Amino acid sequence: MLILTxxxxxxxxxxxxxxxxxxxxLKRFGPGSNDEAFEGYLFVRENPKGVHFERxxxxxxxxxxxxxxxxxxxLEVFGTYEAQTSEPPKAIREAISAKRPGWSWRDLS
Amino acid sequence: xRRFSAFAIAREAFRYHSGWERxxxxxxxxxxxxxxxxxxxxxxxxxxxxxxxxxxxxxVAVIEKGWLGGGNTGRNTTIIRSNYLQDxxxxxxxxxxxxxxxxxxxxxxxxxxxxRGVIMLAQTHHEVRGYLRxxxxxxxxxxxxxxxxxxxVKELCPIMNIDGPRYPVLGGLWQARxxxxxxxxxxxxxxxxCSDMGMDIIQQCxxxxxxxxxxxxxxxxxxxxxxxxxxxxxxxxxHASHLADxxxxxxPIESVALQALVSEPIKPCMDVVVMANTVHGYLSQxxxxxxxxxxxxxxFNNYTQRGSFHHVEETVRALVETFPxxxxxxxxxxxxxxxxxxxxxxPILSKTPVDGVFVNCGWGTGGFKxxxxxxxxxxxxxxxxxxxxxxxxxxxxxxxxxxxxESVAAGVAH
Ligand SMILES: Cc1cc2nc3c(=O)[nH]c(=O)nc-3n(C[C@H](O)[C@H](O)[C@H](O)COP(=O)(O)OP(=O)(O)OC[C@H]3O[C@@H](n4cnc5c(N)ncnc54)[C@H](O)[C@@H]3O)c2cc1C
Ligand SMILES: [Zn+2]
Numbered sequence: 001m002l003i004l005t006x007x008x009x010x011x012x013x014x015x016x017x018x019x020x021x022x023x024x025x026l027k028r029f030g031p032g033s034n035d036e037a038f039e040g041y042l043f044v045r046e047n048p049k050g051v052h053f054e055r056x057x058x059x060x061x062x063x064x065x066x067x068x069x070x071x072x073x074x075l076e077v078f079g080t081y082e083a084q085t086s087e088p089p090k091a092i093r094e095a096i097s098a099k100r101p102g103w104s105w106r107d108l109s
Numbered sequence: 110x111r112r113f114s115a116f117a118i119a120r121e122a123f124r125y126h127s128g129w130e131r132x133x134x135x136x137x138x139x140x141x142x143x144x145x146x147x148x149x150x151x152x153x154x155x156x157x158x159x160x161x162x163x164x165x166x167x168x169v170a171v172i173e174k175g176w177l178g179g180g181n182t183g184r185n186t187t188i189i190r191s192n193y194l195q196d197x198x199x200x201x202x203x204x205x206x207x208x209x210x211x212x213x214x215x216x217x218x219x220x221x222x223x224x225r226g227v228i229m230l231a232q233t234h235h236e237v238r239g240y241l242r243x244x245x246x247x248x249x250x251x252x253x254x255x256x257x258x259x260x261x262v263k264e265l266c267p268i269m270n271i272d273g274p275r276y277p278v279l280g281g282l283w284q285a286r287x288x289x290x291x292x293x294x295x296x297x298x299x300x301x302x303c304s305d306m307g308m309d310i311i312q313q314c315x316x317x318x319x320x321x322x323x324x325x326x327x328x329x330x331x332x333x334x335x336x337x338x339x340x341x342x343x344x345x346x347x348h349a350s351h352l353a354d355x356x357x358x359x360x361p362i363e364s365v366a367l368q369a370l371v372s373e374p375i376k377p378c379m380d381v382v383v384m385a386n387t388v389h390g391y392l393s394q395x396x397x398x399x400x401x402x403x404x405x406x407x408x409f410n411n412y413t414q415r416g417s418f419h420h421v422e423e424t425v426r427a428l429v430e431t432f433p434x435x436x437x438x439x440x441x442x443x444x445x446x447x448x449x450x451x452x453x454x455x456p457i458l459s460k461t462p463v464d465g466v467f468v469n470c471g472w473g474t475g476g477f478k479x480x481x482x483x484x485x486x487x488x489x490x491x492x493x494x495x496x497x498x499x500x501x502x503x504x505x506x507x508x509x510x511x512x513x514x515e516s517v518a519a520g521v522a523h
Contacts, residue, residue, distance in 0.1 A: 045362075047410060
């Protein structure tokens, strides 16, 4: 059972209280972008084996969207952070580096 | 390889079964093959077999990181049907279903194909309309399916409660020629026949890199060293993104866990397969008497082959309403597989940006039924460079907006 701490209300919520919302920090492309960028935005995902960043919603709690950093091969949670950011904060990245030295995700590491 | 037959059983009975052979060889890899297939699941093995059978290509290696059939092929609930909505799906799934009918003879291996019939229950008015539409589409495609009313559903499956309080049964889509087969036997049968054609099935060997020269594939790196090839087929289900990464391209795939469970064995009580998409559950009885139950996928990326427990609970809770007798059963085992899901819930059988590399993936929650048809089509694609069955399943269809939308017909995992 996945347990994530909601960064807004501080509740340690198990996954029955949460809704998964897919990959985090997507770059949006609209009309006028090229086909590859638009396809990438709509369909192509990192799907990594290892460190991943995701969106979650505390649906049966405060109702707010937030972010989580998680490992897809062990289900270990590295931390959660607020939605109002376009990339993971330094503290989260450091927490990951402590546990997974040499990790990378898109152009982050 | 000695053939299996009634005579062989009698012969072996007289000599204490001492003459049965190993099903396949355990070779050390050669330096180079004409074709390498990565992944010895049903789809990889079927591709290899059809390459040998129809195109005489037998200098083939199938490379598997674990043991053959140990991926989703050995973890699924074995439902076989072809009542999809879109024409390209009907073509490949119906080809596949029809190949299951002769698979035991073709492979000289009993895969226990049991065309016992599949009912897809309609439990909301929305579903009634959806299945009527599918039934009409299937009639035009030449796939034999039929809309049946609730009374007929009850006749076919007496243990069902059709007037449940939450989800009464309003009717169903019935495919009499659908059914189940023995999953391991499908993998083993293909493996034995491939090995007999001289192909090498290399187990416990993980592919860790793809070697290219001037945009063309020349081989793979593995945990047993580098192996050369002219053509490469990636047939690794939930690990497809990872293999594509090695070759330097990306796929519109996400990998999630799908779970199943079986009960203790009981006396025969249902002789059809029932799928209930609204409540996300499906059920059949195995030859051993176990009730085989499957449910929904988790909503997050996962490579652990373990799913979330609450999905099991939801599936069982929903099925107990429709099959009250299940509430007395103990569950024996529960497990998960990592399935490869695409945006339109249809598979990818395709050339790739790398010359000589082909990919077969995206079967997601429902590719067991497709094993022989997919192998047939993928072999044609790899041998000739094109196949009428795979044309529309290109990995580039997402960019072009030519989806094969099966998210309605395949809303639930099966
Ligand atoms: C619980 C569950 C229930 C299901 N129920 C049904 C059903 O009722 N009906 C239906 O039609 N379908 C069902 N499916 C889906 C079906 O199981 C799959 O679509 C199908 O088995 C996929 O076969 P495959 O050969 O593509 O993949 P797999 O059988 O997973 O084979 C892929 C192989 O590739 C190997 N591999 C991966 N990476 C590497 C590497 N780097 N090097 C070497 N080898 C590698 C893996 O070890 C694996 O053996 C279900 C799936 C699950 C998990
Ligand atoms: Zn909250």
